[in-house]
Each structure stands twice: as C-alpha cells, then as structure tokens.
Amino acid sequence: MSTKGTSDAKDAENGASKGPSDAKRAESPHGTNALPEHVLEEIRELPARYPQHRSAVMPALDLAQEEVGYLTPEAMSEVAAALDLDPGYVEGVATFYTLFHLQPIGRHRFYVCTNLSCSLRGSSEIVEHVKKAIGVREAGEVSKDGLFSYEEVECLGACEYAPMMRLDHEYYYDLTPETITALVVERRAPLSAAAKASRRRTPVAAPDKAPPKKRVPRTKKIG
Amino acid sequence: MAELRGSFGEARNHLLTRWFGTEDLHRLDVYESKAGGYTALRKALLDMKPAELVNEVKTSGLRGRGGAGFATGVKWSFINRDAPGPKYVVVNADESEPGTSKDRYIMENSPHMLLEGIMIAAYAVGANQAWVYIRGEYDGPHRMLVEAIAEARAKGYLGPKPMGVNYPLDIQLYRGHGAYICGEETALLESLEGKRAQPRSRPPFPAVKGAWGRPTLLNNVETLSTVPWIINNGGAAYVKFGTEKSPGTRLMSVSGNVRKPGVYEVELGQTFRHVIMELAGGPPDGRELKVFWPGGSSAPVLPASMLDTHTDMEALAAARSMGGSGGVIVMDDSHCVVKAAARLLRFYAHESCGKCTPCRVGSDWAVRTFDRILANEGSQVELGILERVADGLQNGRCLCGLGDSAGWVIDSTFRHFREEYEDHALRHTRARWWSRRPSSSASRSRSSATTTSSTRSAPAVSAWSSSPRDRRAHRQAARRRSPKEWW
Numbered sequence: 137m138s139t140k141g142t143s144d145a146k147d148a149e150n151g152a153s154k155g156p157s158d159a160k161r162a163e164s165p166h167g168t169n170a171l172p173e174h175v176l177e178e179i180r181e182l183p184a185r186y187p188q189h190r191s192a193v194m195p196a197l198d199l200a201q202e203e204v205g206y207l208t209p210e211a212m213s214e215v216a217a218a219l220d221l222d223p224g225y226v227e228g229v230a231t232f233y234t235l236f237h238l239q240p241i242g243r244h245r246f247y248v249c250t251n252l253s254c255s256l257r258g259s260s261e262i263v264e265h266v267k268k269a270i271g272v273r274e275a276g277e278v279s280k281d282g283l284f285s286y287e288e289v290e291c292l293g294a295c296e297y298a299p300m301m302r303l304d305h306e307y308y309y310d311l312t313p314e315t316i317t318a319l320v321v322e323r324r325a326p327l328s329a330a331a332k333a334s335r336r337r338t339p340v341a342a343p344d345k346a347p348p349k350k351r352v353p354r355t356k357k358i359g
Numbered sequence: 360m361a362e363l364r365g366s367f368g369e370a371r372n373h374l375l376t377r378w379f380g381t382e383d384l385h386r387l388d389v390y391e392s393k394a395g396g397y398t399a400l401r402k403a404l405l406d407m408k409p410a411e412l413v414n415e416v417k418t419s420g421l422r423g424r425g426g427a428g429f430a431t432g433v434k435w436s437f438i439n440r441d442a443p444g445p446k447y448v449v450v451n452a453d454e455s456e457p458g459t460s461k462d463r464y465i466m467e468n469s470p471h472m473l474l475e476g477i478m479i480a481a482y483a484v485g486a487n488q489a490w491v492y493i494r495g496e497y498d499g500p501h502r503m504l505v506e507a508i509a510e511a512r513a514k515g516y517l518g519p520k521p522m523g524v525n526y527p528l529d530i531q532l533y534r535g536h537g538a539y540i541c542g543e544e545t546a547l548l549e550s551l552e553g554k555r556a557q558p559r560s561r562p563p564f565p566a567v568k569g570a571w572g573r574p575t576l577l578n579n580v581e582t583l584s585t586v587p588w589i590i591n592n593g594g595a596a597y598v599k600f601g602t603e604k605s606p607g608t609r610l611m612s613v614s615g616n617v618r619k620p621g622v623y624e625v626e627l628g629q630t631f632r633h634v635i636m637e638l639a640g641g642p643p644d645g646r647e648l649k650v651f652w653p654g655g656s657s658a659p660v661l662p663a664s665m666l667d668t669h670t671d672m673e674a675l676a677a678a679r680s681m682g683g684s685g686g687v688i689v690m691d692d693s694h695c696v697v698k699a700a701a702r703l704l705r706f707y708a709h710e711s712c713g714k715c716t717p718c719r720v721g722s723d724w725a726v727r728t729f730d731r732i733l734a735n736e737g738s739q740v741e742l743g744i745l746e747r748v749a750d751g752l753q754n755g756r757c758l759c760g761l762g763d764s765a766g767w768v769i770d771s772t773f774r775h776f777r778e779e780y781e782d783h784a785l786r787h788t789r790a791r792w793w794s795r796r797p798s799s800s801a802s803r804s805r806s807s808a809t810t811t812s813s814t815r816s817a818p819a820v821s822a823w824s825s826s827p828r829d830r831r832a833h834r835q836a837a838r839r840r841s842p843k844e845w846w
Contacts, residue, residue: 186553187445190552191552198534232538233535233536234536251457251458253614253688290455290709291706292496293462294463296365296613
C-alpha cells in the first residue's frame, strides 16, 4: 500500500504540470476536447462495421489524425474513450505504424522512397533537393511556414517509376529536381496570396514554439 | 494515370495483362463488354459446385504469388466448408516488398479482375465476407477498389443474391498504416484485428483459426486475379504454361538499373536473361550488369554469371535463391554490393516488429557493423560478426520470415561478393559513396563527405592497434559518425 501513497504524492506534484495542458485544451476551438463532436460521433459508429470492435482502432485513429494533423495524447485518449478501449492500448497501436504521426508534421508531407530500387536511380539527390526546396535540415523537421515536412520512407511499390514519392495522397513519378521545385511552388503560392488570412486548418506545427514535451511513459506515472 | 510500364495487349503469355491498357478497363461495363469480365463468376455460381472449383484450381497447379509459393488449391481445400459459423477470405494487398509493384499494377488496371477472383474464392471455401487488406500508401488503388466495389454492389454481384444465386457475398476494404511486417499472413491478421502487427506462432494455421478466430483463407492479389482465367479456361489449360512444377505465368516487376523498368508478365521457366536483357532492355549504355535480386529484396542475390537461371521456383531453389514476390532488382557495375546490402539491412532493422530477439537485435547489430565497414573501419572482426549474425537470423529461429530474409541478404552477398567485402573491410580500397564514378552527379552531391575523409586520412586510433583502449576509442569514433553520411 505504500506504493499507493507515493503515487498519490506524485499526482499532487504533477498537478502543477497538468495546468498548462488544461489551459491549452480550453483554448482549442472544440472546447475541452481535442476532437470535435462530429468526429467522435463518426468514431463511435465505426465498430459496427467489424466483427470485433477492436478493429475500428486504426480507422478511428485515421479520422483523428485527419482532424488534428497528428496524434496528440489527448486525441488518442479520446479515441480510446469513444471505442471503449484502454488508452495505453490505443497508443501502442499508434506507435507501431509509421503512418501515424506522433509529432507535428507539415501540412504537405513528402514521403520520398529511398529503398534500393529508388536509390539506384538517384533518390538521394531527390532527398537533398527536397530539403533545399522546403528549407529543412533533417527528416521530420517542419519548414518555417509550417507547410512542409519530409520523410525518407521504405519501398512505396512503384519501382518502375523510380525515383518516386508520395505527396498529399498522390504518387509522383520519375522525379527530377525541377518537378520537386514546381510542386513546392504550387503549394506555397495560394498561401502567399489571399488564403493566408482564411487558413482553415492552422498549420499543425507552430515552428517558432518549442518542440512538444516528451510524454512520460505510463509506467513511470504509476511509480 | 501514368503511362503503363510493363506488359499489356495480346500475346500468348498475357493471361492477366491481356486487356490492360484498354481505356476505362477499371469500369465494370468495360470490363464486362471488352474483357469478358464476370463470366468466370457466372460459371462458378451457376454451373459449378464449390468442390469442383477447388479441384479446378488444384488441377491448374497455381502457386501463391505472394512469396512462399504454396499450392493455392491445397490451401483452399484446408478450409472446412461445412464448419458452422462465419468464415472469411482475406486478401493480402499489403505489397511492401522492396522492388515489387505487381499488385499495384493489377489493382490500378483491372480492379474488377481481383474482385471476381475474390468472389469465386469466397464461394469455393464457403465464406460470405471478404476483406482486402490494402497498404495505406496505396491511395490510387484504394480509390479504384472503392469505386469498383460500389459498382459491383449496384449491379448486384455483391449483395444477397449475386447472379440470382442465393449466396450472399460482400467485400470490405481495410487500410494498413505502413508496416512491412503486415505482408506476413499472421501479422496481417493481427493488424486486421486492430492490434500491433506481430506474427502469431503456428499452428493453429489461419485456415483453422484466422481473422477474429474464424477459419480464414489468405491469398495474394495476383493469386486471386489469376483465378478467373483458370475458371474460364480450365485448370488443364493453365498447366500448358510454365514448367511442370511451377505452371503458369507470373508478373515480375523489374526495377533498378535497366533501360525499361516495368511489370512484365513472364511465363515461368523463362530465363532471367530474357526478363532483364530483352523485356527490360538491360543495363544502361556503357554499364554491365553486376547482380540482381530475383524475387524482391528478400530473395538471395544472384550474380551476373547466373543470368541464365530459369524463373521457375525449382530452378531458383537449385541456385540457392527463391522466386519470392517476383520483384527483380537489377544493379549495374557502377554500384557497390556492400552498400546495397547495408541499405537493405537498414530496411529490415527498421521493419522488424520486435517480437523475436534474433531479428530485433541481429538486424540492428548488422546495420552497425555495416556502418563500420563502410566507414573504412572494418576488420576481420566485422566480417566475422556479419557471418555470425547472418547465421543467427536464419534457419527458422524467428516466428516469421523477416529475420531469415535479412540473413539471406548478408549470406548471399557474402557468398558471391566476398572479394568486395574484403576490399571494404580489410584493404579499405573502396570509395566511400554509393556511386564509384567520381564524375557522376551522385558523388558530387555528397561532396560534404570529403570533410570526413580528410579526418580519416590521419586516424588517431586504429582498428588494428594492439592496445584495447585504442580499439575501443576507434569503435566509439565510428559510432559517433552519423550513418546517414554514407547515403
């Protein structure tokens, strides 16, 4: 029982650190929730499609990611609550798959294939060029305007068109530095014009802010 | 859609790709009117009994095209059709083997051909519900399948009474989220159940206890897409193609250093010389073929001298390789085998699900050893480590084949290119970047690596030093350098 006492004490200590995250929640456009009610409603309807309700976890996380931009701890626990699953379980699934993002990402993501078939046809130059074009130094970093980030990914299954990449749910084939530049310019243009004020989805990363706090593993909380 | 690269149009060996390239083939009416679509389903539902369907596929000798090459008809017969309760057909469309793009080629060109195959298989094994597990990155094929399923529902082919027969059929899609391991059948089932995709131990096999604990038939996209042809023309007609033990044709996606990369339908038993040199046009001008992976990155490599190996599974097994997923990766003489192996090991280390220790630890160990070798810091010790790790990864020490595949990469490149490993590790005579041509743009873009080469020219400590302290300092220096430097 002594462990219980210490965990209570820890909770009391953590009280102060919980404050800011609560404040941040209150500021979010959906009140205290990370996910708006219509998304949660959609998530609650998912389990009916599958023989067991657990199968709904990946489509649900998809919806959450689509809404928030990446999977915040709050979003994951709301998904867990909506599906009647353990939050740790949902997080376990989210951390396993590479298409679930746990860190802020750019609104347009370059997934550049760097596996063997593409490497043999010059994908490393393409990666260098992507870095230069969007102005980042390493994979996962978000560009200053919050629009772009890139990742080096494994084979995307379009090897006859190497080097290739995936961007905004489309495949782009036979890449050259010129096509990359054109794609970046195309996506930057509307923002610099009229759309800047009416940006619906705020960039998922606020680049000038500090990187998000590392989440404390659950085991430590239990102490 | 991008221009087609691969087989299409009329040819003796184009069983699957005969109508590819036809305008709007992905639409149901075009598939029916031009390509004779859904005749096989009609024949199966109206004129044939489920047992006859299984026998027809057995007669055809069709073998799974996903990698293992198991006899499809036998797999179908494992499912007890009369067992009470639901049964499922699960389609493996999680194509992630490096160098393989054949399933994407089928789904983009003729999604209804796949649906027809799924429906026939479901009827044959007594399932009413099928699931297509499609990889998350395949946005285009996913959209096409969604449309195709909607069309089939509207037409009544999917629903309570397909073709007027009282046998409800339904197909649902499930999207993967970027995990290579999901191509392994039991990991795929775990993922379909909404869990972390870690392989299960077998038995029980999926035919007994598969998706959601029910009997499940798991087949690859290409395997099921072949079924309509077999039902239309009979299993006996299929046996006329290919070799005795590996009948039929298969799609091979040829990629890498060739003039015409593409997905080619090849009659099994043809040589790789035909596939690489004739169909794909061979290596670019002024280059020589050096090595090729005959069945995706997991298949042990074969050197150029073995170009006359036949494509059937028995011939490949005799050459100590395998047919795998049919992805042929070709590399020419301007590239380094050790670096290619290091790249693939990085892939396997990244994709290891972490369940079995040999694969989780071994692949990571191999990556770090490769990094030392490519940093010209290798020695006989590193070569020894690689050999031991390769042995530890193989021979069924893990639940699934991912560990074996990683082991085969090391093992086969060692077997055929020992000299090159020794140049790197012992003699340090190899250039340290991907392309060995100093004039090519590839090496120029990596000119940042020259800073390291200047620091390396006068090493403070050496792997050869007799002092253990020096050797340790040397290892630490190697670890500090970013592995990305070599890419």
